[in-house]
Amino acid sequence: MSTTGFGILSFGAYLPRARLQRAAIHAANAWFAPGLKALAKGERAVRNWDEDSITMGVEAARDCLGGFERSAVAQLVLASTTLPFGDRHNAGVVANALQLPSALRALDLAGGQRAGSSALAAALQQGGADGHTLIVAADARKAKAASVQEMQYGDGAAALLVGHGEPLAKLLAAHSETVDFVHQYRMHDRAHDYAWEERWVRDEGYLKIVPRAVAALLAEARVDAGAVAHFCMPGTLSRIQAAVAKRCGLPDESVRDNLGGVCGDTGVAHPLLLLAATLEDAKPGDRILLAAFGEGCDALLFEVTPAIAKASGRRGVKGALGRRREDGNYMRCLAFNGLLDMERGMRAEPDKPTPLSVLYRNRDMVQGLVGGRCRSCGTVQYPRQRYCVNPECNALDSQDDYAFSERSGTLMSYTADALTYSPDPPTYFGMVAFDGGGRMLLDFTEVEPGKIDVGLPVRMVFRIKDQDPLRGFQRYFWKATPA
């Protein structure tokens, strides 16, 4: 098998660090919904207050793009049913954060659980003549208190880079079925999903629609079901993966865990997340069958290449799963998801307008964390002002763009500020000195109390900076987080 070709060049994953314990959900709701006890095992990845599908998508994309030229990305697809903006190109925010070139075809894709898998199938079938396609899938679905979804959903993102190069996996075939079988739905003006009875979903949905798609796929690829090494399929119904595999004639041992126990079902991200997790374990020559169910089914068959052995350096799904903090604070999770009307105090009252003209002029500086490097004296600085900050230089308009987002740093100073308003007090912030020069006074996120001091290594993450409830806007910036 030749090493060059067209296929999946890279993958990346992101899960929020907090893992809400399902036992905590059950403990809080047992008085009302004792039946949840059956689901009260394991944990779900839950977003921080400053995370959404855009920020998680950016993190998965950064993981995926490690070692790749970002200028080679010609198309970006952001797939999610929980895009924060109904009218604003959400993918455009991701592109700006990643500093992708403006000569970019970018698409927001929503409308169902298969948004990510359909985007992947389309990119692989397009052929990638004009450059790489970056597919980012992310979801942060809300669930009502004491609902089954609250137990099953998780927040997360996955990204895949498709193009010509040394693919880790090549597509053998793809087949999609589109059937208006509505097992759950959410209209635009609603916060939460409405679901139909599980037994009907299993018998009439999964067990009929997926096998039809898989059969067509295997026939097209001329691959025997028995030759599939890995079968990945999201789905929260009990033992649904094994039941579908059996119905399709796939080997029992090919059935991959759906990661429900360790992170929950991450919605649109989940098919890609399961594929990424499988690629981490796969050997050259393995055949991976990915099936994504939802008003039909996407079925994709891959063959893993020898290049998989060289695929390293990313955090991936294993890294994301390992990077965790057990969270038993159910109340905080409710508050972050707007289910608790907290008294936020007067310090939450100040207006937070975002002048869009200012944001536009400074979009690379703010959303891309781009500063400057002086051509005269070499000083690296942020923000990039007209005059160089070096007192021995002070040259005018002497700076080239200098991106800080992928640079690590160390803390010079910090505090835990309990006075200023934060949805998750206290607010940690301080001065960061970047490796290679430059410094910034920055908000921190994901700090563990007592585990912070001067000298702590940090990396940058793209997060929600402020929310503007008056105008229904939120703005993004970068924060430092323990490396």
Added chain:
Amino acid sequence: MATGIKDKVVILGMGCSKFGERWDCNAQDLMVEAFEEALADAGIERKQIDAAWLGTALEEQHLGKSAVPLAMTLRLPYIPVTRVENYCATGTEALRGAVYAVASGAADIALALGVEKLKDTGYGGLPQRGRGALNDLFWPNLSAPGSFAQLAAAYRAKHGANKADLKRAMAHISVKSHDNGAKNPKAHLRNRITEDDVLRAPMIAEPLGLYDCCGVSDGSACAIVTTPDIARGLGKKDLVAVKALQVAVSNGQELQFDQWDGSYFATTRIAAARAYKEAGITRPREQVSLVDVHDCFSVTELVTMEDLQLSPEGTAIRDVLDGFYDAGGPVPCQIDGGLKCFGHPIGASGLRMVYEMVLQLQGRAGQRQLKAPTWGVTHNLGGFPSQNVAAISVIGAYGA
């Protein structure tokens, strides 16, 4: 070569309102209170004032913009009146305007008044406001204690100080200021506290607890300045002169250039060096009689002792714990209670410091009077450790 301000301008009169939670009055009433005292102290009539400066920082909180509120409130007779604002160093900036006007000969008698009415926000602490359309997009959502708490972490790291020693020195600073404030009838906080009270107080911004933070107060202070000749002509004796008045403003080096380590105020060091030179002070630790510094937070006072060349670098913790800056020590600091206990009505604070210097130098400081002080230094700071305005004055007997 500039000749400096030394002995060109004297204080003709000073006034200061009672600081505190002045639920009884508006900003205008506070201004009148300080002005009446200053006018009586100066022994002049308002029509003798040639020019005036108003210092107020948070105009949206009380008076609104411009100098009109000063002219309206004091019924100033259509003279030039200017409003200045430079963060918490606003009071000293107002004084600088008046002093420079007299020194230049443009005015015979000039007035500086600072005022702030902070207790109408509905909560403790300073109000949080936007910081500019662009800054708001990337600045941390910090509070004042949060930004000054950064000093503690950086100071510890630089000098290898342990948390407990630093916290104890900070506690000593607050206990000392409460002891001093208790003796000051105009002070906002007049209760004594113990080191234990400080150490056990709720945390505001690690490691700053409640008692590491200064009072947020309503108040006003006022200075009337003139030339030594005019003062003598008005029958004044024991003239107190401005020996130096210096301001240094950050230009971004602390925040953006890789040199500053976060443990001190670059501006204070520069302004202090200039002020000592202007005044002719060569050995501050030996020569300065008393100092009133911008102790918005205990840790600010601690590092400022080094920035003002009073404690050698890295020794402020020891000096503080040894009582070097206590009322009975070699260089009493915050003898009037400081921002910590006299209170911190932002625009008034720089002028309030000078008020205390004049009282001390003229032997009018009552219970807290020090023995024969000669040089008083005020240090008024605005902003954040990484970007700020430092304003320093040296006050002393005229001709000394």
